[in-house]
Amino acid sequence: xxxxPPGYYGTRDVARALxxxxxxxxxxxxxxxxxxxxxxxxxxxxxxxxxxALTVKRTAVKAA
Numbered sequence: 205x206x207x208x209p210p211g212y213y214g215t216r217d218v219a220r221a222l223x224x225x226x227x228x229x230x231x232x233x234x235x236x237x238x239x240x241x242x243x244x245x246x247x248x249x250x251x252x253x254x255x256x257a258l259t260v261k262r263t264a265v266k267a268a
Contacts, residue, residue, distance in 0.1 A: 212241060212249040221255055222262065232258070 208214045213221070218229050218238070232238040233248075238258055243249035 207247065208243065208249040211252050212243075213252055213255055214243075214247065214249060218250050218255050221259060 208217070215226050215229050219226050222228070222232075229238070229250075233240060238250060238254060240248040241251040241254070
């Protein structure tokens with residue numbers, strides 16, 4: 205169930221894109237590597253461009 209507007213991802217979608225669990229997404233937010241772009245405290249949204257940038261960054265780190 206994705207209740208985020210176009211151009212945004214919910215927590216489950218971000219977790220799936222990054223290959224991690226929802227707890228991992230929360231850790232990324234706590235560490236300042238990903239920021240919430242809207243939604244509510246319980247159902248935040250994340251900008252698709254931020255998720256894409258983080259995916260590229262994480263891929264580059266794994267390749268190095």
